[in-house]
Amino acid sequence: MSEPEGQDLFAMLGDDVKLINTDSKKPLEVEESILAGSLFDDSEHPNQQKQWSPKVLCLLSLLILLIGGAGMSSLVYGLWVVKPDEEPQKIIPIEARSMSKEEIELVRSKEAILELRKVVAGYLQASSVEAKLAFVRHPERVQPFMEDWYQSRAHSMKVAELESMTTMVPKTIFGKSFWKIELPSDGLFKKQLWVESLEDGSFKVDWETDVFYNPWNWDRFLAEKPTVPVSLRVYASWNDLYVYQHRDDEKYQSFRLENKDSDQLVTAYMERDKKGCRDMLALMQSNAKNPADLRDEMGLPFLLTLHFDESPEGKKNLVIDKLESPSWLIFD
CATH class of the missing domain: 2.40.50 (OB fold (Dihydrolipoamide Acetyltransferase, E2P))
Incomplete structure (x- = not known):
């Protein structure tokens, strides 16, 4: 009995390749461990694509033509294009430059001024007692005073847009931080607001000094x-x-x-x-x-x-x- 054509073909690859099936009517299979180990030269740089010798490439091409198996074609294609796992590139984080104390204070000051302006604008634009309470000091204590002032005494609640704050002076009174703010006014006197700066970074307007509240006329x-x-x-x-x-x-x-x-x-x-x-x-x-x-x-x-x-x-x-x-x- 003559030897299958496939056996002579694989004999050219050397002793490392073993035939699993010599029946020419079925696709030949190559032991997976052999393909993984013998077709790549481990001495090369791990990031460099491996090159096969012309002899091996010729034999693989003939094998595909002779066998024509879809599985074998896929296997050889995979061996041709797949690269070994590349070592992941190490990402060295760029160390952030530390801000100086002066820069930190400047950023905080800018953020505080923006928040202060937002609170003053909200206070001036509020058109009801409920809306104004969100921006005032001691809201629970002053709520009945506000209701008395605007409802019982019928003082008008003037709604205004914040155009600018002409003067802003920080003050410390009895250990508490305040901003004394002057706003533009069409009258003889400029409108003045006292705004407390709280420890949590928020601001509250003192409503009582704004309207000069007294329980008695x-x-x-x-x-x-x-x-x-x-x-x-x-x-x-x-x-x-x-x-x-x-x-x-x-x-x-x-x-x-x-x-x-x-x-x-x-x-x-x-x-x-x-x-x-x-x-x-x-x-x-x-x-x-x-x-x-x-x-x-x-x-x-x-x-x-x-x-x-x-x-x-x-x-x-x-x-x-x-x-x-x-x-x-x-x-x-």
């Missing part, structure tokens, strides 16, 4: 002379008038009070031994051109608790019970 307060304590925002300055039950200038300190929305002035008295009285005098002296003479100094903003005290003669003098705040701002 000043003229009504002076006319009705309530004997129950009332907290009011006023301007206070030094005074030297002592009358009726408050004639003793060694026991009492006299102050002149006025209101932003009224021309009426009134004298009020406070006991000198109270801390609030000493604090008010100290602030007046620190802001005075001549600390030794406070007679002609402008009034400073204070939040005071006041009531009228009636003398045996039926005369009512205004009494300062307590210094609530050395400004119109309320602190927690």
Whole structure:
């Protein structure tokens, strides 16, 4: 019996190739481990495509023609185009340049100013109490005041676009950070806002100082002379008038009070031994051109608790019970 033609063909490849089936009627199969190991030269660079010798290429071409098997064709094609696994290229990350403290502060400052502008714009554009509450300090405490101001007293809620902030001055008051902001105004006085900068980076507008909120109208307060304590925002300055039950200038300190929305002035008295009285005098002296003479100094903003005290003669003098705040701002 003559040898199959396929056996002579594979004999030319050498002893490494083993015949799995010598029946010429069936496709010849080559042991997978042999193809994987003998047809590539491991001495070459792993990233370089392996080159087969002309002898091997010729034999493989003849094998495809003789056998014509689709499986064999696919196998040889795969051996021709497949490259061994390439070593992945190492990506060396570029080290980011560290920002200086000054650069970090500059970026944070720019971000803060943008957020501040966003809050002020939202506050000015709000057209309802509910919408405005999202931008104000102490929303739970001031909500009933806002409802009283806009609904019961029928003050109009002016809606405006933020065109610019003409002045921005950072202030620290009793350890809290604020921005004093002035906005353009068509009137005699520029609109002024106090905006608190919170520890979480957010900002809140002080609504009470914006509208100059007081629970009593000043003229009504002076006319009705309530004997129950009332907290009011006023301007206070030094005074030297002592009358009726408050004639003793060694026991009492006299102050002149006025209101932003009224021309009426009134004298009020406070006991000198109270801390609030000493604090008010100290602030007046620190802001005075001549600390030794406070007679002609402008009034400073204070939040005071006041009531009228009636003398045996039926005369009512205004009494300062307590210094609530050395400004119109309320602190927690």
